[in-house]
Amino acid sequence: MKKIVIAGGGGFAKEVRAILERMNQKEQIWEFAGYVVNDRDGEEIFGNDEKLVSADESLHVVIALGKPKQREKLYKMYRKNPKLQFPNIIDPSVQMMSEVKIGKGTIICPNVVLTVDIEIGDFCLINMGCTIAHDDLLESFVSVNPGCNLSGNVKLGSLTEVGTGSTIVEGIAIGKEVDIWTGSAVIKSIPDKCIVVGTPAKIVRHKS
Structure with missing residues (x-):
């Protein structure tokens, strides 16, 4: 079995651990080695970020944080250690055609189609019950x-986050x-660095 740690200590990290257990029910793959957190110790805590970056053993790491920029920040830190690997974690219920x-x-996560x-790029998160249709492109660090x-034919630029229960119609390009x-x-394409809301979605603010 492969040793794996989960970076994060919140509710989503617990959900990711449950996915690892579900994967192991089909095939024994993962040996859970603990959570990576900076604010506490405990029985199931591997240690903090510094310990992971300096680890001298081969470890698999899953970054269980919902916000795109948080995942990007941790990856840039962790990639300094060549012994760390970053597998895809896919719930057994996911349907891929x-x-x-x-x-x-x-x-x-569970029940995605x-x-x-x-x-789909690197370090994306597709949460429970989403549908991703034909010819879609999700760049790296996207959260759905x-x-x-x-x-179909939707593009999501890197570091974009799609809020719960949202819909994007065919052929729409969303910026970074x-x-x-x-x-x-969302029924119209959206440029980079915007906040959009509503039905139909409208730009309410441009990020600096």
Whole structure:
């Protein structure tokens, strides 16, 4: 079995551990070595970020944080240690049809459907009950929160976050570092570094 640690100590980290256990029910893959947190010690705590970066053993790491920039920040820190590997963590219930390409470090939660000719970058998060349709492209460090529906030929730029229950219609291009708030319906393409909300979604603020 492969030793794995979970970076993060919140509710989502517990959900990721449950996914690891579900994966092990199908095939014994992961030996859980603890959570990586900076604010506490305990029986199931591996240690802090500094301990992980200096670890002298081969370890697999899953970054269980919901916010794109938080995942990016930790990856930039952890990649200094060549002994660390970043596997994709995919719940056994996920349905993948064909020609789905996934980078490294991505988490796909229960009851997600991925159809055909989809490309997903590194360190993405696709949370529970999402649908990702044909020819979609998710660049690295994208977060798609629970219950979202992406129609075909949608592009999400890096570091973009799609809020819970949102819908993006076919052929829409979303820029980098865009925040789509909960329950939005996106029917027009969105440039980089915007916050959008509503049905239909409108830009409410441009990020600096």
